[in-house]
Amino acid sequence: MNRTNLIGTIIVVALLNVSAWNARAEGTKVFSPSNPPAMKPIASHKTPAYQAAKRFKHGVNLGDYLEAGNGWGVKVSAAEFAEMKKQGFDHVRVPIAWHRYVGRAPEFKLSPEIFAKVDFVVTNALANKLAVIINIHHFNELDHDPQGATDEFLAIWRQIAAYYKAYPKALTFELDNEPHENATTALMNPIYARAISEIRKSNPHRTLFVEPAGWGGIDELNKLVLPPDNNVIVSVHCYDPFFFTHQGAGWVGADFKQTGFQFPGPPGKPLVPDMKLEPKNYVLARIEKYNTLPRDQNPSSPLAFTGKLKFIHEWSDYYGRPVHLGEFGAYIKADPQSRANFYGAFRRAAEAENIGWCIWDWSANFRYWDKTRNEPMPGLHDALFGKTP
């Protein structure tokens, strides 16, 4: 071998090694904790939060019900709670717009009307042995001006906590759904701490759920700072791959109007972009990848969420905080087979990481339950409760 060949060979071998090392490094990324030092890990994994998390494995959101505005809510009958239990769910998460039922500052007195509505859900759920999460949902004033709306937030929780203090421990409180806009995790940390200490005055043993900002974003977990309370479960949401789960959903903007995405990709027949929607270049590039990349690299595949779920597991183990996946799901405009494939793949991936999940939603636009036929939507029962293949 002459000198030039030898140098060439060394370079090629070195390059091959670097890429092999990179590939290995990709597959075995080591979790490194990066929360502010004030977030202290809890060493025990036998805390009340971990005990409680065992009741919150397979849940369903009562979406578009008590958080809905006038004219777009669903109706729920007492019999449907028995049906939820029969289907296999062990808990129900109840989004509630309490802030629409408050009187004037500084009391922010909640009206009996909202307690009556929530009582109907809570008593029927508990009677059917379903654990319950009640939350504050769509509290836009808090998102817009977290500090300005803190007094109202605390007053609402003070009243809810006092009202339900004698209820069984299967009833739990989630402080705020999907903080976003100006409600950053850094700003919400001290607000949550104040709410937790308010609630603890009347409910020393109630399990609480707390969501990071960024819409309950998994990427925000590493900004959380929780007080050392050992009965707090962290809750996050994940709608990835978003262009699949929210295809055609009117409230998420022009870039998600294209429908026809299947799960998993690539499709048998390429999806033709609808040019009437004037797709941006990045939307066209996404469609191209969806049409051409093999399953294990396709953007419409479990690749979109498995790494995130793994991160949750590692973060949770390190900090000693059980994490609950409070919302995932696919809008009704995806084809039924793809919806079933998606719900099945997602819940299996969550279970593989030991994460309890709660689908969005029971009977609204991401529905599990078909009220007109009194049965689950096609394939969804098996997807959620069938044997893991």
Ligand code: BGC
């Ligand atoms: C919102 C719903 C929405 C769902 C999926 C929830 O957090 O409250 O209105 O349908 O997310 O986007």
